[in-house]
Amino acid sequence: MSSRKTAIVTGSNSGIGLATAEALAGSGCNVVLNSFTDNEADHKLAADLAKKHSVECAYVKADMAKPAECRDLVAQAAKRFGSVDILVNNAGIQHVSPVESFPTEKWDAIIAINLSSAFHTTAVAVPLMKKAGWGRIVNIASAHGLRASPNKSAYVAAKHGIVGLTKTVALETAGSGVTSNAVCPGFVHTPLVEIQIEDRMKEHPGMDRDAVVRDIILEKQPSKQFATVEQIAGAVLYLCSDAAAQVTGTTISVDGGWTAA
Numbered sequence: 050m051s052s053r054k055t056a057i058v059t060g061s062n063s064g065i066g067l068a069t070a071e072a073l074a075g076s077g078c079n080v081v082l083n084s085f086t087d088n089e090a091d092h093k094l095a096a097d098l099a100k101k102h103s104v105e106c107a108y109v110k111a112d113m114a115k116p117a118e119c120r121d122l123v124a125q126a127a128k129r130f131g132s133v134d135i136l137v138n139n140a141g142i143q144h145v146s147p148v149e150s151f152p153t154e155k156w157d158a159i160i161a162i163n164l165s166s167a168f169h170t171t172a173v174a175v176p177l178m179k180k181a182g183w184g185r186i187v188n189i190a191s192a193h194g195l196r197a198s199p200n201k202s203a204y205v206a207a208k209h210g211i212v213g214l215t216k217t218v219a220l221e222t223a224g225s226g227v228t229s230n231a232v233c234p235g236f237v238h239t240p241l242v243e244i245q246i247e248d249r250m251k252e253h254p255g256m257d258r259d260a261v262v263r264d265i266i267l268e269k270q271p272s273k274q275f276a277t278v279e280q281i282a283g284a285v286l287y288l289c290s291d292a293a294a295q296v297t298g299t300t301i302s303v304d305g306g307w308t309a310a
């Protein structure tokens with residue numbers, strides 16, 4: 050990326066979001082980090098990133114389950130840095146349960162955080178990007194935005210939804226210098242997946258960790274290897290580059306071959 054841009058990464062104090070924030074700062078962007086926690090450690094992450102990459106970084110607390118806070122996150126970033134050039138909608142949670150016993154509050158939280166938050170941030174960011182004649186919206190969807198798995202009704206619904214939102218925003222912004230795309234990771238070893246590994250180990254006490262990872266977690270990932278957070282961040286960086294100016298309304302899978310089948 051040539052000139053200094055401002056990037057917002059939602060849910061960026063951990064995992065894919067943090068790696069993406071780091072990659073964007075490394076490419077010379079000012080970065081707004083976000084989570085709902087507002088710990089000392091969150092502010093330190095922003096300060097460390099700024100120092101390491103000689104850019105400006107800010108931590109802004111916003112709960113992505115709350116529409117007004119999603120919208121305010123973008124407004125605050127614009128106020129502080131004067132523009133919002135890159136928006137990475139990354140915040141996400143998971144809950145695994147059959148549909149008949151899926152708790153309603155978990156369904157509501159997953160739809161709010163994994164899908165509706167991106168609608169709210171995008172709605173505020175698009176006019177700013179259109180006015181500037183340049184913008185990049187990158188939604189972190191999932192292989193579950195393209196394929197289903199049992200017991201993940203809310204997650205699969207939200208991720209299919211965000212792929213639909215991605216395409217719609219691409220059509221609405223086509224020709225304006227703004228692009229809208231989604232990255233669809235397969236399994237990436239982050240805290241979100243560590244919880245699933247531990248739960249599956251409890252369900253299969255006879256299997257060791259390696260077998261649970263290979264045969265259960267990575268069952269659908271033909272490479273039998275996790276993608277790394279840096280590889281996901283690399284796909285985001287590509288979509289934010291000038292080389293991707295005509296890439297819009299599409300998905301990039303980083304899933305070890307999962308969706309080839």
Ligand code: NAD
Pocket residue numbers: 059060061062063064065066083084085111112113114139140141142162163189190191192233234235236237238239240241242
């Ligand atoms: P993670 O648990 O490491 O990170 C999730 C991030 O979201 C954290 O920074 C957390 O603070 C933030 N977050 C959660 N609830 C929030 C809220 N209410 N408000 C603001 N921030 C909130 O998990 P991850 O694996 O890095 O997941 C990041 C994204 O990647 C998610 O959208 C997830 O669905 C997606 N994804 C992950 C995988 C994987 O295998 N790890 C695969 C496909 C897609």
